[in-house]
Amino acid sequence: MKFSIQRDHLVQSVNDVMKAVTSRTTIPILTGIKIVAGAEGVTLTGSDSDISIESFIPKEENGDEIVEIKQHGAIVLQAKFFSEIVKKLPTDTVEIEVQNHLQTVIRSGKSEFNLNGLDAEEYPHLPQVEEKNKFRIPADLLKAMIRQTVFAVSVSETRPILTGVNWKAENNQLICIATDSHRLAMRKAHVETENNDSYNVVIPGKSLNELSKIIADTNEPIDIVITDNQVLFKAKNLLFFSRLLEGNYPDTSRLIPQDSKTDVVVHTKDFLHAIDRASLLAKEGRNNVVKFSTLTDGIVEVSSNTPEIGKVVEEIQSQSVEGEELKISFSAKYMMDALKALEGTDIKVSFTGAMRPFVIRPLHDESTLQLILPVRTY
Structure with missing residues (x-):
């Protein structure tokens, strides 16, 4: 694998996927960031098995070349070191090359780092989400709905279901409810659903907090795909997966x-x-x-x-x-x-x-x- 890339684009993507990487994981390879160079551009992935974030950097955008791919391939690099290195590189372009035995060279200007990589084949696959149930919501509305509800989730694990926000969609309306049994926050909004489907899921508060840090304050649409145990948020060049919490959310309407x-x-x-x-x-x-x-x-x-x-x-x-x-x-x-x-x-x-x-x-x-x-x- 070998490519050169504009540093600011790389830093942005690394910052985004780092939101899913944790040092406290039982799967050692998940302390790394997976980097894949393909025909269309470079994809970075971070995951802690609850949240997975995939950020795509296209070869060009608005006529500007961002990535030059010289050789396709994939590698997993230690997130902690890779993110620090990328932020501190001296010039605006970075070259990344994987040599023998997963040795990875990162060059920028007169500085050169060698990092030991891990085999990308060992990195867990992202959840496969069938996109048959999806609805769409502008990014700024999504951020507002998260901000107005997520603070009220429970921080105690005694009732795990209350550490999430209940999302219910029916009749083209999305209702988000959070409660820790001492207070409750609710927000409703109109959404465009396909086939007028209805959903009732609980998304971990932690996932929503991380999501709202990544998505931009624009009215660009975000597609939301819900399955039995996963939710996927699709923004431009960004995929954000989160597991759903299991169990039934209490009926709060009586409160x-x-x-x-x-x-x-x-x-x-x-x-x-x-x-x-x-x-x-x-x-x-x-x-x-x-x-x-x-x-x-x-x-x-x-x-x-x-x-x-x-x-x-x-x-x-x-x-x-x-x-x-x-x-x-x-x-x-x-x-x-x-x-x-x-x-x-x-x-x-x-x-x-x-x-x-x-x-x-x-x-x-x-x-x-x-x-x-x-x-x-x-």
Whole structure:
């Protein structure tokens, strides 16, 4: 194998596939990156057997030559060393050549590295995904849907299914739901499905986090293919495979209250900053709890009190408060996570009593919802 390539393209692809490579793997060859030089260009692959990422660098793009292939072939190189080398090479072009016994030479300018390669035949094959069930979604919408839900997955392995995000697609609508049983995040969007199929799968939160780091903030379409145990995201020159979590996701629709006793409309940023300040003195206390109460004339109060540290009280002028008076306590962290995930300047918070879950939505937007369970403090 022998080819020369533009360094910036190589660095970008290496960075992408490195997101799937881990040093903690039971299969030693997976600590490497597989590099294949073929007729069309160069393909890099990284995998930890849960996530696999394949990045393709075409021979030319928009009339510019990116790769010059001199000899076809394949090799696996230690990811840790290869990625560091590529980032620090001195010139804009890199030549990679595999010589006898998998010895690989990396040249750039006056610098030359020799790395011991591994046999690419031993590298596990990527999952074979039949593309009969697929739908399409713009990249920026996909990133937004991940950002607005993935933070609410559980970090505890006691219920593994909750470490993933539930994706349900039916009637050309995709619904993403994440919950750790103390809070819930939901986002809906219109998608183009073929044959109007319906799906109900759980994608690991870790996979979605890595995916959103790689895909660009454009409205380029991304194809999503779902099988029994894998999901494949196809972007331009990029394939991202993830295994699905096994098991049934709990029915969360029962958690979301349909009616409310107190509705508060408030400016998102003002509310977020007030809770942030209140949490300064709550950090040491029980789970970072802040209290929220409605006062007269549409004023709401955010406070926290930790006897050994001190207390903070802040009043915010809401746009409206309707319904019963209310005092409730909740985790400041959960509330701040939820507010940061919502788009829009104003939000409506609907309460159904001091010990019932409450719902936060952007005003005039039914596609997004955050739900939080209160904390018992009284």
